[in-house]
Amino acid sequence: MKPVESVGAAARPAGMSDTAVTGTPHLMEGYNFAYLDEQTKRMVRRSILKAVAIPGHQVPFGSREMPLAYGWGTGGIQVTASILGPDDVLKVIDQGADDTTNAVSIRRLFERTAGVATTDHTEDATIIQTRHRVPEKPLRERQILVYQVPIPEPLRFVEPRELETRRLHALNEYDLMHLKLYEDIAKHGHIATTYDYPVLVHGRYLMSPSPIPKFDNPKMHRNPALQLFGAGREKRIYAVPPYTEVRSLDFEDHPFEIQHWEQQCEICGSGESFLDEVILDDHGRRMFVCSDTDYCRTRRDTAAAGQAAASPRRAAPEEA
Amino acid sequence: MYVAVKGGERAILASHEAVAAARRGSLEVPEMTVTQIREQLGLAVDRVMAEGALYDPDLAALAIKQSRGDLLEAIHLLRAYRTTLPRLGFSAPIDTGRMAVRRRISATFKDVPGGQILGPTFDYTHRLLDFSLAAEGARPDQAHRHSLSTPAGDQHVGKSGNGNGANGTATPMPRILDVLHGEGLVEREREDDEAQPVADLTREPLTLPAERDARLQNLARADEGFLLGLGYSTQRGYGRNHPFAGEIRMGEVALEIVPEELGFAIDIGDLTVTECQMVNQFHGSKEVPPQFTRGYGLSFGYCERKTMAMALVDRALRGRELGEPVAAPAQDQEFVLYHSDALEAAGFVQHLKLPHYIDFQAELELVRRMRAEAAAASPVAVGSAGAASARTTSAQVTASAGESR
Numbered sequence: 001m002k003p004v005e006s007v008g009a010a011a012r013p014a015g016m017s018d019t020a021v022t023g024t025p026h027l028m029e030g031y032n033f034a035y036l037d038e039q040t041k042r043m044v045r046r047s048i049l050k051a052v053a054i055p056g057h058q059v060p061f062g063s064r065e066m067p068l069a070y071g072w073g074t075g076g077i078q079v080t081a082s083i084l085g086p087d088d089v090l091k092v093i094d095q096g097a098d099d100t101t102n103a104v105s106i107r108r109l110f111e112r113t114a115g116v117a118t119t120d121h122t123e124d125a126t127i128i129q130t131r132h133r134v135p136e137k138p139l140r141e142r143q144i145l146v147y148q149v150p151i152p153e154p155l156r157f158v159e160p161r162e163l164e165t166r167r168l169h170a171l172n173e174y175d176l177m178h179l180k181l182y183e184d185i186a187k188h189g190h191i192a193t194t195y196d197y198p199v200l201v202h203g204r205y206l207m208s209p210s211p212i213p214k215f216d217n218p219k220m221h222r223n224p225a226l227q228l229f230g231a232g233r234e235k236r237i238y239a240v241p242p243y244t245e246v247r248s249l250d251f252e253d254h255p256f257e258i259q260h261w262e263q264q265c266e267i268c269g270s271g272e273s274f275l276d277e278v279i280l281d282d283h284g285r286r287m288f289v290c291s292d293t294d295y296c297r298t299r300r301d302t303a304a305a306g307q308a309a310a311s312p313r314r315a316a317p318e319e320a
Numbered sequence: 321m322y323v324a325v326k327g328g329e330r331a332i333l334a335s336h337e338a339v340a341a342a343r344r345g346s347l348e349v350p351e352m353t354v355t356q357i358r359e360q361l362g363l364a365v366d367r368v369m370a371e372g373a374l375y376d377p378d379l380a381a382l383a384i385k386q387s388r389g390d391l392l393e394a395i396h397l398l399r400a401y402r403t404t405l406p407r408l409g410f411s412a413p414i415d416t417g418r419m420a421v422r423r424r425i426s427a428t429f430k431d432v433p434g435g436q437i438l439g440p441t442f443d444y445t446h447r448l449l450d451f452s453l454a455a456e457g458a459r460p461d462q463a464h465r466h467s468l469s470t471p472a473g474d475q476h477v478g479k480s481g482n483g484n485g486a487n488g489t490a491t492p493m494p495r496i497l498d499v500l501h502g503e504g505l506v507e508r509e510r511e512d513d514e515a516q517p518v519a520d521l522t523r524e525p526l527t528l529p530a531e532r533d534a535r536l537q538n539l540a541r542a543d544e545g546f547l548l549g550l551g552y553s554t555q556r557g558y559g560r561n562h563p564f565a566g567e568i569r570m571g572e573v574a575l576e577i578v579p580e581e582l583g584f585a586i587d588i589g590d591l592t593v594t595e596c597q598m599v600n601q602f603h604g605s606k607e608v609p610p611q612f613t614r615g616y617g618l619s620f621g622y623c624e625r626k627t628m629a630m631a632l633v634d635r636a637l638r639g640r641e642l643g644e645p646v647a648a649p650a651q652d653q654e655f656v657l658y659h660s661d662a663l664e665a666a667g668f669v670q671h672l673k674l675p676h677y678i679d680f681q682a683e684l685e686l687v688r689r690m691r692a693e694a695a696a697a698s699p700v701a702v703g704s705a706g707a708a709s710a711r712t713t714s715a716q717v718t719a720s721a722g723e724s725r
Contacts, residue, residue: 031404037404060525060527062523063525064522065396065399065400065402065403066400067400069663069666069670069671070663070664070667071667071668071669071674072667072671072674074667094674095676095677100675101328101332102674104329104332105332131674150668150671160654161654162528163528163529189693192690194682194683194685195678195679195682211678213682214682215682233668235526259682259685274678275681276678276681277677291681
């Protein structure tokens with residue numbers, strides 16, 4: 001989060017044209033660097049600092065109306081815009097993939113308004129904005145993972161009222177959630193929450209991890225990267241600082257567990273990544289492939305390189 | 321085959337081109353100008369300005385053109401533009417008592433000082449399609465000229481019309497509820513307290529319980545359809561508050577700012593606004609004797625339906641303050657204020673079309689596992705159901721084969 005220099009003028013854009021300014025060919029004229037004005041970014045950054053100081057606590061912020069619709073990642077976009085500097089390298093994924101339409105659209109917004117370098121490679125990115133996944137490749141220090149969050153309140157579906165849920169957080173009163181999970185077990189024999197699985201952060205705040213599959217929850221625990229969460233429509237920001245304890249709720253006799261597939265990725269052969277099921281024809285034939293496209297391609301490329309070197313029939317799958 | 325599932329930048333750009341082509345329509349038809357929209361679709365422009373929270377008829381007309389007449393989309397365009405504008409200062413409160421009135425009616429008194437002025441209302445039109453408007457090459461200007469030359473006094477109802485011009489009466493026209501103040505029958509409006517900053521939901525998030533300033537701002541930006549349904553629900557018994565339309569007025573008000581270096585107000589232009597003052601019955605409490613209470617509605621432009629619904633909902637939301645039981649949806653602050661914004665609602669409802677295959681895959685895995693467990697627990701019942709469904713589609717046969725692997 002380095003200070004950002006203002007590039008564009010805050011003047012009224014003439015007919016909202018996107019004619020080029022000097023230097024970067026696709027940069028949009030008439031808008032500030034990374035779209036938001038500097039006062040707004042400062043306000044967002046203050047909220048982020050507060051969120052980092054109180055891990056897992058939802059900080060209200062003056063969310064702005066964005067040129068993308070609510071539900072399309074306006075919270076994540078505002079967080080990214082506020083921390084983005086000219087030297088950052090941005091990666092945007094949706095469902096784990098860099099080429100999903102909304103990921104393409106958000107990346108394009110920052111290419112046009114900030115002119116920053118973008119990448120598909122998890123390890124090359126300084127900021128990764130994501131919807132619904134945590135990358136398979138472990139993150140490192142000085143990387144920031146920005147989550148897009150639809151409903152920041154983990155208690156919302158057991159208690160719809162904001163006044164009430166705020167009180168429950170203040171009192172550290174999370175029995176309602178435990179009760180819900182217990183009812184799952186009583187009814188189905190196991191917990192029936194598969195995504196947006198509630199976590200307790202730093203032993204204090206109950207937090208929504210955003211609708212990532214519970215498969216990704218363990219990756220949040222003591223992650224070296226800073227994890228920021230932005231909810232634009234609900235006007236909340238929260239954070240998990242690096243190396244913070246993130247525990248998925250469970251019971252001693254029903255410990256938390258993640259999804260497993262009997263299949264492996266049909267492209268790279270991984271048996272450890274989260275798999276997408278792709279329907280191939282109208283007879284219901286299907287294949288399973290990695291949802292994390294960068295992870296999958298890297299493994300495939302490594303395997304191909306190994307094949308070229310030693311020419312075995314199939315390279316042994318590497319450890320993830 | 322696999323890549324086809326995921327979209328690419330080219331597909332997005334192609335969709336932008338498709339939007340532009342669909343917007344333009346047949347090239348044999350002349351393109352509509354922004355000026356035409358501003359002048360001839362004025363009520364659409366007004367709604368976009370009101371919910372877009374930006375008074376600029378030209379930009380609103382542009383947004384309507386760009387959005388192909390989808391007003392929520394136009395409102396989004398205007399709001400997204402609005403957030404980029406710097407704040408130059410704050411205006412003095414507008415004074416609707418000094419409005420150049422084009423329409424002004426009261427349902428509570430037959431005759432009022434200043435008179436009742438119908439103005440450009442659909443109220444007493446017969447909703448019959450006017451095929452003369454569809455006739456090409458007609459001279460629609462005739463009607464326009466006639467309207468301009470009609471003495472405005474003709475739009476007055478009753479005798480006390482003061483005969484001011486159709487473009488608004490310049491003389492102050494007292495607000496009807498103010499006339500009742502003398503008897504203390506209607507609650508007094510709170511005095512403007514300049515020391516107290518006014519809430520601004522575009523800068524600070526909503527906090528609960530919300531004060532009336534924040535609530536009114538929320539309602540002023542709220543979706544007309546949502547408010548209409550809520551207001552209607554209060555009339556049908558869900559939080560009934562016995563409303564009367566005390567006064568509805570529409571016209572131009574002066575916008576004034578007080579620059580610090582001058583210390584006095586200067587007029588920087590006019591706004592068209594619609595204001596609705598509802599009066600509602602109130603039985604009184606231990607502290608307050610029975611009197612009429614108020615619900616208030618205000619919007620940019622001529623949005624009468626919106627301001628009436630807003631006034632009903634404003635009054636309903638005052639239930640807690642007035643010690644009334646709060647049970648109906650329209651009385652529930654959280655329910656109303658969190659679901660009123662068209663952008664938030666439209667965005668979140670429509671985001672369901674974005675890919676959710678990760679979450680769906682997670683659910684699929686769970687449902688398959690639970691079905692397998694159920695089948696193991698009672699092989700007869702679930703097994704036969706499974707066989708029945710497997711017969712219906714080949715897809716399900718493959719699915720159960722996958723499970724057994």
